[in-house]
Amino acid sequence: DFLHALDEVKPAFGTDDSELEDVLPFGIIEYSEGIRHILKDGMLYVKTVKEQPNLRVMSVLLHGPRSSGKTALAAKIAQLSDFPFIKLITPAALVGYRDELAKKDYLHKIFTDAYKSPLSLLIIDNIERLIDWVPVGARFSGSILNTLVTLFATPPPKGHRLLVLATTSQRSVLEQLDVTSAFDHTIPVPAISDASELKAVLEQVQAFDGNHEGVVEDIHQTTGSSEVNVGIKTILTTLETAKLSEHPEEWFVEQVSGLIARGP
Amino acid sequence: DFLHALDEVKPAFGTDDSELEDVLPFGIIEYSEGIRHILKDGMLYVKTVKEQPNLRVMSVLLHGPRSSGKTALAAKIAQLSDFPFIKLITPAALVGYRDELAKKDYLHKIFTDAYKSPLSLLIIDNIERLIDWVPVGARFSGSILNTLVTLFATPPPKGHRLLVLATTSQRSVLEQLDVTSAFDHTIPVPAISDASELKAVLEQVQAFDGNHEGVVEDIHQTTGSSEVNVGIKTILTTLETAKLSEHPEEWFVEQVSGLIARGP
Amino acid sequence: DFLHALDEVKPAFGTDDSELEDVLPFGIIEYSEGIRHILKDGMLYVKTVKEQPNLRVMSVLLHGPRSSGKTALAAKIAQLSDFPFIKLITPAALVGYRDELAKKDYLHKIFTDAYKSPLSLLIIDNIERLIDWVPVGARFSGSILNTLVTLFATPPPKGHRLLVLATTSQRSVLEQLDVTSAFDHTIPVPAISDASELKAVLEQVQAFDGNHEGVVEDIHQTTGSSEVNVGIKTILTTLETAKLSEHPEEWFVEQVSGLIARGP
Amino acid sequence: DFLHALDEVKPAFGTDDSELEDVLPFGIIEYSEGIRHILKDGMLYVKTVKEQPNLRVMSVLLHGPRSSGKTALAAKIAQLSDFPFIKLITPAALVGYRDELAKKDYLHKIFTDAYKSPLSLLIIDNIERLIDWVPVGARFSGSILNTLVTLFATPPPKGHRLLVLATTSQRSVLEQLDVTSAFDHTIPVPAISDASELKAVLEQVQAFDGNHEGVVEDIHQTTGSSEVNVGIKTILTTLETAKLSEHPEEWFVEQVSGLIARGP
Amino acid sequence: DFLHALDEVKPAFGTDDSELEDVLPFGIIEYSEGIRHILKDGMLYVKTVKEQPNLRVMSVLLHGPRSSGKTALAAKIAQLSDFPFIKLITPAALVGYRDELAKKDYLHKIFTDAYKSPLSLLIIDNIERLIDWVPVGARFSGSILNTLVTLFATPPPKGHRLLVLATTSQRSVLEQLDVTSAFDHTIPVPAISDASELKAVLEQVQAFDGNHEGVVEDIHQTTGSSEVNVGIKTILTTLETAKLSEHPEEWFVEQVSGLIARGP
Amino acid sequence: DFLHALDEVKPAFGTDDSELEDVLPFGIIEYSEGIRHILKDGMLYVKTVKEQPNLRVMSVLLHGPRSSGKTALAAKIAQLSDFPFIKLITPAALVGYRDELAKKDYLHKIFTDAYKSPLSLLIIDNIERLIDWVPVGARFSGSILNTLVTLFATPPPKGHRLLVLATTSQRSVLEQLDVTSAFDHTIPVPAISDASELKAVLEQVQAFDGNHEGVVEDIHQTTGSSEVNVGIKTILTTLETAKLSEHPEEWFVEQVSGLIARGP
Ligand SMILES: Nc1ncnc2c1ncn2[C@@H]1O[C@H](COP(=O)(O)OP(=O)(O)OP(=O)(O)O)[C@@H](O)[C@H]1O
Ligand SMILES: Nc1ncnc2c1ncn2[C@@H]1O[C@H](COP(=O)(O)OP(=O)(O)OP(=O)(O)O)[C@@H](O)[C@H]1O
Ligand SMILES: Nc1ncnc2c1ncn2[C@@H]1O[C@H](COP(=O)(O)OP(=O)(O)OP(=O)(O)O)[C@@H](O)[C@H]1O
Ligand SMILES: Nc1ncnc2c1ncn2[C@@H]1O[C@H](COP(=O)(O)OP(=O)(O)OP(=O)(O)O)[C@@H](O)[C@H]1O
Ligand SMILES: Nc1ncnc2c1ncn2[C@@H]1O[C@H](COP(=O)(O)OP(=O)(O)OP(=O)(O)O)[C@@H](O)[C@H]1O
Ligand SMILES: Nc1ncnc2c1ncn2[C@@H]1O[C@H](COP(=O)(O)OP(=O)(O)OP(=O)(O)O)[C@@H](O)[C@H]1O
Ligand SMILES: [Mg+2]
Ligand SMILES: [Mg+2]
Ligand SMILES: [Mg+2]
Ligand SMILES: [Mg+2]
Ligand SMILES: [Mg+2]
Ligand SMILES: [Mg+2]
The missing domain is CATH 3.40.50.300 (P-loop containing nucleotide triphosphate hydrolases)
Known part of the structure; x- marks a missing residue:
C-alpha cells in the first residue's frame, strides 16, 4: 500500500x-x-x-x-x-x-x-x-x-x-x-463524491457497529441519488455528534441527507 | 414537560x-x-x-x-x-x-x-x-x-x-x-406565526383578565387573516404599553393589527 | 382644552x-x-x-x-x-x-x-x-x-x-x-396641509390686523388650489419678513404662493 | 437713483x-x-x-x-x-x-x-x-x-x-x-443677456471712444443673434486686454463673438 | 522675421x-x-x-x-x-x-x-x-x-x-x-500635421545630408497619405537614434511610418 | 553568430x-x-x-x-x-x-x-x-x-x-x-510559438538523450496542432521536474500537452 x-x-x-x-x-x-x-x-x-x-x-x-x-x-x-x-x-x-x-x-x-x-x-x-x-x-x-x-x-x-x-x-x-x-x-481536492466513497469512509472508521451498508442505503433512499458531494470533514464531525444523539443512525441519515439536498 | x-x-x-x-x-x-x-x-x-x-x-x-x-x-x-x-x-x-x-x-x-x-x-x-x-x-x-x-x-x-x-x-x-x-x-427562530400561537402567549402571561379569545378574534377580524408574523418581543412590549392606555384591549388590537398589516 | x-x-x-x-x-x-x-x-x-x-x-x-x-x-x-x-x-x-x-x-x-x-x-x-x-x-x-x-x-x-x-x-x-x-x-408630523389650517395659524398669531380671510383667499386665487403643504416654521418666519416690507399682505401672498407652487 | x-x-x-x-x-x-x-x-x-x-x-x-x-x-x-x-x-x-x-x-x-x-x-x-x-x-x-x-x-x-x-x-x-x-x-444673478445690456456696459465704462453702437452691431453681425450670455467679469477683463492689442475694436469683437458662440 | x-x-x-x-x-x-x-x-x-x-x-x-x-x-x-x-x-x-x-x-x-x-x-x-x-x-x-x-x-x-x-x-x-x-x-499646440511641415523640420535641422524630399516622399509612399500627426519631439528624437543606425534614412522612414500608422 | x-x-x-x-x-x-x-x-x-x-x-x-x-x-x-x-x-x-x-x-x-x-x-x-x-x-x-x-x-x-x-x-x-x-x-517578447521552436529548445539543452523529434511529435499528436504558445521558462522548469519522474518523456509530453490545451 x-x-x-x-x-x-x-x-x-x-x-x-x-x-x-x-x-x-x-x-x-x-x-x-x-x-x-x-x-x-x-x-x-x-x-x-x-x-x-x-x-x-x-x-x-x-x-x-x-x-x-x-x-x-x-x-x-x-x-x-x-x-x-x-x-x-x-x-x-x-x-x-x-x-x-x-x-x-x-x-x-x-x-x-x-x-x-x-x-x-x-x-x-x-x-x-x-x-x-x-x-x-x-x-x-x-x-x-x-x-x-x-x-x-x-x-x-x-x-x-x-x-x-x-x-x-x-x-x-x-x-x-x-x-x-x-x-x-x-x-x-474533491469532496466525497458518491455513496461508495462514503461507505468506504464509514467502514474505515468502523461507524454504526458495521451497519454502513444500511446507513448509506438509507441516505440514498432519502435523497434519491447516489451523489454525495459532502466534504470528509463534515462527514466525520457529523458522525461525532450523531454518536451522542438518541438515535445515531437516523440522526446521521437525516443530517447527511439534508447536507446533500442543500448541495455544496 | x-x-x-x-x-x-x-x-x-x-x-x-x-x-x-x-x-x-x-x-x-x-x-x-x-x-x-x-x-x-x-x-x-x-x-x-x-x-x-x-x-x-x-x-x-x-x-x-x-x-x-x-x-x-x-x-x-x-x-x-x-x-x-x-x-x-x-x-x-x-x-x-x-x-x-x-x-x-x-x-x-x-x-x-x-x-x-x-x-x-x-x-x-x-x-x-x-x-x-x-x-x-x-x-x-x-x-x-x-x-x-x-x-x-x-x-x-x-x-x-x-x-x-x-x-x-x-x-x-x-x-x-x-x-x-x-x-x-x-x-x-421564527416570529409568532398565527392567531393560535398569539393566543397561547396571551394566555400564559394572563393578559386582559382572561379575554384572550376575544382580543385575538378582534385582531383576526381587523386584519382579515389568521396570520400574525410578529415577534414575541414586540407583542410583549406592546402589551406593556397597552396596559397603561385608556382602553387596553382596543389599543392592543389596533396596534397589533397595524403591525400585522405593515408586515415584517 | x-x-x-x-x-x-x-x-x-x-x-x-x-x-x-x-x-x-x-x-x-x-x-x-x-x-x-x-x-x-x-x-x-x-x-x-x-x-x-x-x-x-x-x-x-x-x-x-x-x-x-x-x-x-x-x-x-x-x-x-x-x-x-x-x-x-x-x-x-x-x-x-x-x-x-x-x-x-x-x-x-x-x-x-x-x-x-x-x-x-x-x-x-x-x-x-x-x-x-x-x-x-x-x-x-x-x-x-x-x-x-x-x-x-x-x-x-x-x-x-x-x-x-x-x-x-x-x-x-x-x-x-x-x-x-x-x-x-x-x-x-405633517406640514400645514390646506387653506383652513393656514387660516387657523394666521388667526392665532393675529396677523394682518385680522384680515386672514382675505390673505388666505388671495393665496387660494394665486395658486388656484386650497392645498398648502408648507411647514409652520416657513409660514411664521415669512410672516416676520413680510411685516417689514412695504406691502406686507401682498408680499406675504406672493412669497407663500411661490412656496406652494414650488412644492415641498 | x-x-x-x-x-x-x-x-x-x-x-x-x-x-x-x-x-x-x-x-x-x-x-x-x-x-x-x-x-x-x-x-x-x-x-x-x-x-x-x-x-x-x-x-x-x-x-x-x-x-x-x-x-x-x-x-x-x-x-x-x-x-x-x-x-x-x-x-x-x-x-x-x-x-x-x-x-x-x-x-x-x-x-x-x-x-x-x-x-x-x-x-x-x-x-x-x-x-x-x-x-x-x-x-x-x-x-x-x-x-x-x-x-x-x-x-x-x-x-x-x-x-x-x-x-x-x-x-x-x-x-x-x-x-x-x-x-x-x-x-x-444672470449673465449679460443681450446686445442692449452689453451696450449699456460699454457706454458706462466709456469704451472705444464712444463707438459702442458699432462694436455691439459688429458682434451681432458676427454671431447672427442678439443674445449674449457672457458674464460681466469676462466682458470687462476682455476689454482690458483689447485695449493693448493692435486693433482693439476688432480684437474685442472677435473675442466676444467667440465667447458667445461657444456658449456658457 | x-x-x-x-x-x-x-x-x-x-x-x-x-x-x-x-x-x-x-x-x-x-x-x-x-x-x-x-x-x-x-x-x-x-x-x-x-x-x-x-x-x-x-x-x-x-x-x-x-x-x-x-x-x-x-x-x-x-x-x-x-x-x-x-x-x-x-x-x-x-x-x-x-x-x-x-x-x-x-x-x-x-x-x-x-x-x-x-x-x-x-x-x-x-x-x-x-x-x-x-x-x-x-x-x-x-x-x-x-x-x-x-x-x-x-x-x-x-x-x-x-x-x-x-x-x-x-x-x-x-x-x-x-x-x-x-x-x-x-x-x-498641434502636432506636425502633414508632409510639408515635416519637410520644413528636416530642412531646418539639416537632416540626411539634404535628402529631405526623398525621405518625406518615402514616408508618404509607405503610409499612403500625406497626413503625419506626430509630435515634433518624437520626430527629433527618432532622428537622433536614426543617425546611429546602419541605414539612417530607411530606419527613419520605417519608424516614422509606423508612428503615423499607429496614430496619435 | x-x-x-x-x-x-x-x-x-x-x-x-x-x-x-x-x-x-x-x-x-x-x-x-x-x-x-x-x-x-x-x-x-x-x-x-x-x-x-x-x-x-x-x-x-x-x-x-x-x-x-x-x-x-x-x-x-x-x-x-x-x-x-x-x-x-x-x-x-x-x-x-x-x-x-x-x-x-x-x-x-x-x-x-x-x-x-x-x-x-x-x-x-x-x-x-x-x-x-x-x-x-x-x-x-x-x-x-x-x-x-x-x-x-x-x-x-x-x-x-x-x-x-x-x-x-x-x-x-x-x-x-x-x-x-x-x-x-x-x-x-513572444512565447515559444510552435513545434519547431520547441524542438530547437530541446535540442540545445540536449534533453531526452536526443529524442527531441519523438517528444515533439508526441505532443503534436496529443494536442492535434503544431501550435505551442508556452513560455520558455515553463518549458525549461517542466523539463527539470520531468527528469525526476518515473517516465520522463511521457510525463513531459503529458504536462506540456496539458499546458498547450489550457492555452495562455
Ligand atoms: N482522505 C482524507 N483527506 C483529507 N482529510 C481527511 C481524510 N481522511 C480523514 N480526513 C480528516 O478530515 C478532516 C479534513 O479537514 P480539513 O480541515 O483538512 O478540511 P479542509 O478542506 O481544509 O476544510 P476547510 O475548507 O474548512 O479549510 C481532517 O480532520 C482529517 O483528519
Ligand atoms: N419563547 C420565547 N422565545 C424567545 N423570547 C421569549 C419567549 N418567550 C418570551 N420571550 C421574551 O421575548 C423577548 C425576546 O426578545 P429578544 O431580544 O430575545 O428578541 P430578538 O429576536 O433577539 O430581538 P432583536 O431582533 O431585536 O435582536 C425577551 O424579553 C424574552 O424574555
Ligand atoms: N403646532 C406647532 N407645531 C410645531 N411648531 C410650531 C407649532 N406652532 C408653532 N410652531 C413654531 O414653528 C416652529 C417649528 O420649527 P421647527 O424647528 O420645530 O421645525 P422642524 O420641522 O424641526 O424644521 P426642520 O425640518 O428645519 O428641522 C417653531 O418656531 C415653533 O415655535
Ligand atoms: N452690475 C454688476 N454686477 C456685478 N459685478 C459687476 C457689475 N458691474 C461691474 N461689475 C464688476 O464685474 C466683476 C464681477 O466679478 P465677480 O468676481 O463678482 O463675478 P463672479 O460671478 O463672482 O465670478 P466667478 O463665477 O468667477 O466667481 C467685478 O470686477 C465687478 O467690479
Ligand atoms: N516649433 C517647436 N515647438 C516646440 N518644440 C520644438 C519646436 N521646434 C523644436 N522643438 C523641440 O521639440 C521638443 C518639444 O518637446 P516638449 O517637451 O516641449 O513637448 P511636449 O508637448 O511638452 O511633450 P509632452 O507631451 O511629453 O509633455 C523640444 O526639445 C524642443 O526643443
Ligand atoms: N531565449 C531566451 N529568452 C529568454 N529566456 C531564456 C531564453 N533561453 C533560456 N531562457 C531562460 O528562460 C527563463 C526565462 O525566464 P524569465 O524569468 O526571464 O521569464 P519572464 O518572461 O520574465 O517570466 P515572468 O512572466 O514570470 O516574469 C530564464 O531562466 C532564462 O535563463
Ligand atoms: Mg482548511
Ligand atoms: Mg437580539
Ligand atoms: Mg428640526
Ligand atoms: Mg465669485
Ligand atoms: Mg511637456
Ligand atoms: Mg519576469
Whole structure:
C-alpha cells in the first residue's frame, strides 16, 4: 500500500510536529484512489525541490470545496517530506496581529526563518481568509495578497530551497485575483463524491457497529441519488455528534441527507 | 414537560448570571412546539462540545426576524448549559470602544478569557450590528467580520472546548458575506406565526383578565387573516404599553393589527 | 382644552429649560386636531417609560417634511414630561467636535449622563444631519450612525429609564439605512396641509390686523388650489419678513404662493 | 437713483473694507433693472435680520453662471449693510490650510468671531470650491460641507444676529447635495443677456471712444443673434486686454463673438 | 522675421535660465505659421499682465497631443517675457515630496515666492501628471488639483502681478475636472500635421545630408497619405537614434511610418 | 553568430553581476530568429543613450506573456551594455518595505544612485506587480505608478545618461493606465510559438538523450496542432521536474500537452 510505504519515510521536523498533528485529528482515510494520487503528486514536487539545482522555489495550490480535506492533505505531505523546516500559516495565526503591517511583518518573519534552513516547506492555509476576502464589495487586503504572491514566487538565497503548499476553497476568487497563474502546480481536492466513497469512509472508521451498508442505503433512499458531494470533514464531525444523539443512525441519515439536498 | 426537566439541571455560572437574566425580562414562554425543539437542539450541541474528544470548537447560528426571541433563546441555552464560562458579546458592549482596533482587542480578550476555562460558551449577539452593517453602500467592518469568523472557527488550546452561539436577523446578509458557511449548525427562530400561537402567549402571561379569545378574534377580524408574523418581543412590549392606555384591549388590537398589516 | 390641561403638569427641569425654549420661539400653535394627537401620543410613551417595570428604554421617531415643527413638538413633549434629565442633541452641538471620535465621545457622555438620572429624556434632533448624510454618493458617518442606533436601543442600568425622541425630515433615508426598524414607535408630523389650517395659524398669531380671510383667499386665487403643504416654521418666519416690507399682505401672498407652487 | 440713494447710507466697517473693495475692481455698473432688484432684495434681508426679534439668523444664496458678478454683488450688499462685522470667506483663504481639520477650525473661528458682534454679515464665496467639489467621481469635502451647512443654519447666541450671503456658480450641484433647501432665500444673478445690456456696459465704462453702437452691431453681425450670455467679469477683463492689442475694436469683437458662440 | 525680432528682447532672469534651456534641447524650429502665432499670442498676454492695472493675475492653458512641443513653447514665452521671476513646476519636481501635504507646501512656497516679485511667470507643466491622474478608476489628487486651481485664479497682493502658463496633453480630462473654465485663455499646440511641415523640420535641422524630399516622399509612399500627426519631439528624437543606425534614412522612414500608422 | 559576437563585448559591472546571473539560470537559448532581433534592438538603444548628446534618458518596455523570457532578455541586454551602473528593481525587492512611502523612497534612492554614474541602466521588472496591480476592483498603487512613470521619463542631471528597461506581462493593463505612451520604445517578447521552436529548445539543452523529434511529435499528436504558445521558462522548469519522474518523456509530453490545451 502506497501510504504505508510512505509512512516508513521517517519525518524529522524541527518544532512543528504537533502543529501538523492538530489539523489531522482523524488522520488521512484512504477512501478513494484520488487520495493516493494527491499524496504521490505532492511527494514528486517535494523531490524536485530537494534535488534539481536550477529550481530554488516551487509553489503548489491545493484547491477544492469546503471541508474536502485540503489542509489535512497539505499537512500530510509536509509530514512525509522530511524537510527540516515546516511551518503552517493560518488565518488564526494572523488574526492576532493588529493591522496589515504587523501581519506583513509576521509573514516576512516566517519566510526569513524558512530561508535559514537548507530545505523549507511552508503551508499557506486558506489564502482567501488570509487576505480577508469578503465577496460583498469584493473586499480583500491587497497588501497581504501582494506580499504572499511575491514571497512565494521569490527564490530563497543560494543554497536554500523552498516548497510552498497553499490551500483555498475559493479557486475562482484566486483566478480573478490573478493569483493562480503564479503557482507552478495545482492539485484539485474533491469532496466525497458518491455513496461508495462514503461507505468506504464509514467502514474505515468502523461507524454504526458495521451497519454502513444500511446507513448509506438509507441516505440514498432519502435523497434519491447516489451523489454525495459532502466534504470528509463534515462527514466525520457529523458522525461525532450523531454518536451522542438518541438515535445515531437516523440522526446521521437525516443530517447527511439534508447536507446533500442543500448541495455544496 | 421538557423545559421543566431542563430546569432541574443546576446552572453554575462564574460571573455572568445577571447578564443573561437581563435579556430574559419576560422569561421563555412555551407558546409553540418549535420553542421546545430549539432548546433541545441547543442542548444537544452543548453535550457534543462537552463530550466528544475530536471536536474542540462548535459554532451555531440562531437566525430569524427582528424581535423573534433569538437573544433570549441563546441566553436560555447558555443558562442551561452548565458551562463554567459564559459571556454575552453585544453591540452595546462594543459601542464604547473608540475604533476597530480597540474592538478587535476586546473580542480577542474575550476569546482569550474563554480559552482559560475548560468549557466556555460565547454568545455573539446580533452579528450584523457587531460588524456595523449598513445596507446603503453595503458598508460593514471587514476587519471585525474577519476577526469574528476566524475566532469562532479556531479551536481553543488542547484540553479546552468552546461553544459559540451567534444571532442575526439578517441571514441573507451573512449569506452574502459568506459567513453562514463557517457555522457548523444553524437554528431558525421564527416570529409568532398565527392567531393560535398569539393566543397561547396571551394566555400564559394572563393578559386582559382572561379575554384572550376575544382580543385575538378582534385582531383576526381587523386584519382579515389568521396570520400574525410578529415577534414575541414586540407583542410583549406592546402589551406593556397597552396596559397603561385608556382602553387596553382596543389599543392592543389596533396596534397589533397595524403591525400585522405593515408586515415584517 | 387638552394643551392647557397638560400645561398644568408642572415641569421640573434640571438645567436645560432655556435650551428647549430656544427651539420654541413661537410656542406651539394648535392649528389642527393632529397637533393635539401628537402631543397626546407623546405623553402616553412618557407614561409607559415612567411606570412599566419591564421596559427600561423606549425610542420614538418624529418624522415629517422640512419646517413642519418636529423639533418644536419634541421639545414640547420634553417640557411636559416632567423628567429630571432632558437634553437636546443637535447638529450644531456636534459641529464643534473635530472628528468622528470626538463626536462619538460626546454622544457617549450624554447617554452616560442620562443614565445617572432615574428618568431621562433625550432629543436626537435631525438624525440625518447628525450622521452627516449627503445624498450625492450616499455619504454618511457610519460610525456615528452605529453609535446612535446602538445607544438608543440599549437599556440603561437597572433602576434607570430612558425615553429617546428623534426627529428627521428624511424618513426614506433612515428606512434605507435600516434605522427606522430600530425605533419602538414613529409619529408623523405633517406640514400645514390646506387653506383652513393656514387660516387657523394666521388667526392665532393675529396677523394682518385680522384680515386672514382675505390673505388666505388671495393665496387660494394665486395658486388656484386650497392645498398648502408648507411647514409652520416657513409660514411664521415669512410672516416676520413680510411685516417689514412695504406691502406686507401682498408680499406675504406672493412669497407663500411661490412656496406652494414650488412644492415641498 | 436707487444706488445713489443707498450710497448715502454711511458704511461703518471694522476691518474688512479693503477686502470688499478688492472684489469690486470695476465697481457695480447698473447695466439693467435686474441689478437694482438684487441690491434691493439684499437690503430687505439686511433689514429683517437687523430688526425682527424672533429671527436671529438668515441665509441667502446668490447663484448664477461664471463671471456674472455674484461675488461683487454680495460685497456691495455687505458694504451697504452698515453691519459692524463683515467677513469674506473665499477658497483662496482656505487653500493655505493643510487639511480639512484646519479648514474647519478656520471656519469655526470666523463664525465664533461673528458671534461676538451684535450684527454680523458673512460672505461664503464660491461654496462649490470651498468644499473642493470636482465633478469627476462627484468628489467633495463632506466634512466642510456639513460644517458650512450646519453653521449657517445655527442661530448665534441671544442678543446676536447673523446674515449669511453665499455664492455659487453650481446651483444644480448644491441642489444634489441638498444644500439649497437649507437657505432661507435665493437670488439669481444672470449673465449679460443681450446686445442692449452689453451696450449699456460699454457706454458706462466709456469704451472705444464712444463707438459702442458699432462694436455691439459688429458682434451681432458676427454671431447672427442678439443674445449674449457672457458674464460681466469676462466682458470687462476682455476689454482690458483689447485695449493693448493692435486693433482693439476688432480684437474685442472677435473675442466676444467667440465667447458667445461657444456658449456658457 | 518675427522670432528673430523677439529674440532681441533681452531676457533678464533671476535664477532659472538653465531650467528653461533644459526643456529646449532643440530650440524652437519655425516649421509652420502656427508656431509664430502661438508665440505672438503668448507675448500679448505677457504685455496685458505687465501693463493693465485692473488685472493682477492671468492664466493661460497650452494644450495639445503628446510631444507636440507644449513645454518648449511655454518655456520660450517665459524666456521672451523679460519677467524677473520665472519658475517651472514639473511632475519631476513634485515626485520627490513624500505626500500630498508636502507637495501642497511646495506649491504654496513657489506661489509665495512669486508674490514677492512685482512680475512673475509660473509654468505649471503637465497638469494631469502633477495631479497624478490615472484613467483607470479616474484617480487623481483632488487636493493638489484644488490647490492648483485656487492658486492660479487668486490675484497676488497689490502691486504684484502673475502670469500662469499651464500645459496639458489631456484637455478632455481637465474639461471633465472643470478646470479649463478656470483659465482666462487657452492656446492649442498641434502636432506636425502633414508632409510639408515635416519637410520644413528636416530642412531646418539639416537632416540626411539634404535628402529631405526623398525621405518625406518615402514616408508618404509607405503610409499612403500625406497626413503625419506626430509630435515634433518624437520626430527629433527618432532622428537622433536614426543617425546611429546602419541605414539612417530607411530606419527613419520605417519608424516614422509606423508612428503615423499607429496614430496619435 | 550574433550572440557570440556580442559576447565578446566585455562587461564591466560595478556590483550587480550575480544579480543578473540569478535571473539567467538557463542562460539565453537562441531558439529563434526573434531572440537575436530583440538583443540587437536592445543594443541599438544602448548605443543611442551612450552617444547622442541631446538624449539624456531613454525608456524601453519589454512585454509578452508570462514566462516568455522578458526578465532574462532584459538582464542579457544589461550584461552586454557595458554600463558602469546596472540595477534590477523587482517586486521581491519592494516587498520588504512596509508602506508606499518606504517603497517610493527606495525607488528614489535607486534613481539617485543611478544619477551618480555617467551611464546607468535600470531594469524595472514586472511593473504590474511593482504597482501591486490586482484586476479585481482594478486596484494598484497610484503613488508608486506615478513615481515610476515620472522617474523613468525625467532626464538625469547634465553629463549623466540613463537607459530604463521595463518588463510586463500585462501590456493591456499598462495601456489602460496610460503608461505605455510614456515609453520611447517597446519590444514584444513572444512565447515559444510552435513545434519547431520547441524542438530547437530541446535540442540545445540536449534533453531526452536526443529524442527531441519523438517528444515533439508526441505532443503534436496529443494536442492535434503544431501550435505551442508556452513560455520558455515553463518549458525549461517542466523539463527539470520531468527528469525526476518515473517516465520522463511521457510525463513531459503529458504536462506540456496539458499546458498547450489550457492555452495562455
Ligand atoms: N482522505 C482524507 N483527506 C483529507 N482529510 C481527511 C481524510 N481522511 C480523514 N480526513 C480528516 O478530515 C478532516 C479534513 O479537514 P480539513 O480541515 O483538512 O478540511 P479542509 O478542506 O481544509 O476544510 P476547510 O475548507 O474548512 O479549510 C481532517 O480532520 C482529517 O483528519
Ligand atoms: N419563547 C420565547 N422565545 C424567545 N423570547 C421569549 C419567549 N418567550 C418570551 N420571550 C421574551 O421575548 C423577548 C425576546 O426578545 P429578544 O431580544 O430575545 O428578541 P430578538 O429576536 O433577539 O430581538 P432583536 O431582533 O431585536 O435582536 C425577551 O424579553 C424574552 O424574555
Ligand atoms: N403646532 C406647532 N407645531 C410645531 N411648531 C410650531 C407649532 N406652532 C408653532 N410652531 C413654531 O414653528 C416652529 C417649528 O420649527 P421647527 O424647528 O420645530 O421645525 P422642524 O420641522 O424641526 O424644521 P426642520 O425640518 O428645519 O428641522 C417653531 O418656531 C415653533 O415655535
Ligand atoms: N452690475 C454688476 N454686477 C456685478 N459685478 C459687476 C457689475 N458691474 C461691474 N461689475 C464688476 O464685474 C466683476 C464681477 O466679478 P465677480 O468676481 O463678482 O463675478 P463672479 O460671478 O463672482 O465670478 P466667478 O463665477 O468667477 O466667481 C467685478 O470686477 C465687478 O467690479
Ligand atoms: N516649433 C517647436 N515647438 C516646440 N518644440 C520644438 C519646436 N521646434 C523644436 N522643438 C523641440 O521639440 C521638443 C518639444 O518637446 P516638449 O517637451 O516641449 O513637448 P511636449 O508637448 O511638452 O511633450 P509632452 O507631451 O511629453 O509633455 C523640444 O526639445 C524642443 O526643443
Ligand atoms: N531565449 C531566451 N529568452 C529568454 N529566456 C531564456 C531564453 N533561453 C533560456 N531562457 C531562460 O528562460 C527563463 C526565462 O525566464 P524569465 O524569468 O526571464 O521569464 P519572464 O518572461 O520574465 O517570466 P515572468 O512572466 O514570470 O516574469 C530564464 O531562466 C532564462 O535563463
Ligand atoms: Mg482548511
Ligand atoms: Mg437580539
Ligand atoms: Mg428640526
Ligand atoms: Mg465669485
Ligand atoms: Mg511637456
Ligand atoms: Mg519576469
